[in-house]
Amino acid sequence: MTRPNFLDRNQDVISVSSLNRMARDLLEAGIPPVWIGGEISNLTLAASGHGYFSLKDGGAQVRCVMFRHKLALLPFRPQEGMQVELRGQVTLYEARGEFQISVGEMRAAGLGRLYEAFERLKARLQAEGLFDSSRKRELPAHPAAIGIVTSPAAAALRDVVSTLRRRMPGIPLILYPAQVQGEGSAQQIANAIRQAGERREADVLIICRGGGSIEDLWSFNEEIVARAVAACPIPTVSGVGHETDFTICDFVADRRAPTPTAAAELVSPNREHLAIQLEQAKRALERALGRLLTDKTQQLDFLGRRLTHPGSKLQAQRDKLGALSQTLRQRVHTMFDQGRWRLQLAASHLTRHQPDLAAQSQRLQQQQARLQRAQDRLLERRSQQLAQLSATLTAFNPEAVLARGYAIVQKRNGQAVKNPAELQDHERVTLRLAEGSTEARIEHPQGVQPELPF
Structure with a gap:
């Protein structure tokens, strides 16, 4: 590969920033993103959400940075001393001139296939709706009995029992034993969950075990366990591993607790509270x-202060009734006097405004006579106008002209002829007379058709 010539031959001094930028460009152009395995060391999770750490093996180490948006996509939380495999871009942090890897992907070392299987099953069950919040049930506030699915030898069982005895010792506990790790453990866990659902002895079911590696917790990532939890008829709480551990069982259960102890606290009321x-x-x-x-x-x-003798109350009622009667009589007299006065006033008003019928009748007769005379004059004028219009119409009536011996010459299409020049030689025309019509043929003198005047 030909290296680019970053230096001008005429310039032999460059800045530190320019040097670091050239080194970064060389690294990013020369080394493609690769998968690298090693141990996490000096891990720092900044308040910004970015992660800074070193990846080391027995002979060397390299600084790494994983930005917040990439770190949030991890299915686990990076921890000090964890063996991981990461894929990133080799680069140089220009400000300090530090060689580092910008990490884009990370997985636990040797567990890539397990994580891939975890993500595939998680995506499939989520698409089926097994994780939907709509199917999550509320936990009983005061359960009559609590069921536990775990190993009888597990430390998680001791934590759950001690927590429940401390918070509410009167609640009966029912253990549904199952192997929680190793070959066949997933089938045993699923059988225990189904057994608890069939017996209906408990009001709520805790499915728990202590922390461990992803291989230790893998039984709770099996599809058979997820299906059993989804089909369980009683509410379920998943308390598997530590706070940073997530399993398929956590997503399917009605509630997830970060630890078995927290699961016991979720399902039991606190007697002290x-x-x-x-x-x-x-x-x-x-x-x-x-x-x-x-x-x-x-x-x-x-x-008691308001209580009085019945006789006193009756006397008070009689006095009140007498006063009301007197008031009623006074108001009735007042109403009669006011009514009589208003009646007299109305009679006086009516008398003053009574119409003179004789005068009004005489005026009406006069108006009728005037109306009749006006009507006669109007009729006479209209008769004279009609006679004049009739005479004018008679004078201009074409029928009257025909009666005096005239005729109307019409072409075949009924058009009246006003000028002989409009007629062709030997053209047939209609002659309309006063008492009928006849046809004629045009013959111009000496066979010459007259010309139209200009």
């Missing part, structure tokens, strides 16, 4: 009863 709530409710009830007793006592005293 219940005792505090009960004491608070007791005090609130005592205060409410005290206020109610005080209010009723004051109300009784108030009603």
